[in-house]
Amino acid sequence: MNRTRIGLTGAVVAGLAVVAAPASAMAAPAAAAQHQAAAAWQGSCAKGDFCVWSNKDGTGTKCAWDGDDPDWQGGDVQCRMNGLPFLVASYWNNGYTGAYSKVRIYSLNNYNETYYWGTLSAGQRNSVWEGQLMRSHKWVN
DSSP states (O other): OHHHHHHHHHHHHHHHHHHHHHHHHHHHHHHHHHHHHHHHHTTSSOTTOEEEEEEGGGEEEEEEESSOBSOTTTSSSOOEETTEEOEEEEEEEOOOSSTTOEEEEESSSTTOGGGEEEEEOTTOEEEEEEEEEOOEEEEEO
């Protein structure tokens, strides 16, 4: 009978160790995943620039600007994929705070207000669930 109790006690202790282990074991992969996500963005957009990528988390083909661009396909920075409009999957406003620190984005060229996409504050970056059509932008207050 003592062996059974020892066996059960050992099984209970082992079971508790297994139950307790996932909490600490899960913390390590979560921290690693956060580090990997941060690493994907690290150094990929120069300070003062607005950057967009074709894939999530700042990966894939990148376009970057430090000023306005009324036409991503025909401006100084030609941002397109295989001659087609560039679909943005991630973006980063790595601009400075203060005057003209926000980036106003449009889905069509020439800052077409009808197709206003959104405004990003300095430091804002994100991935979108699917590629978004963006075609022009300007820095605003």
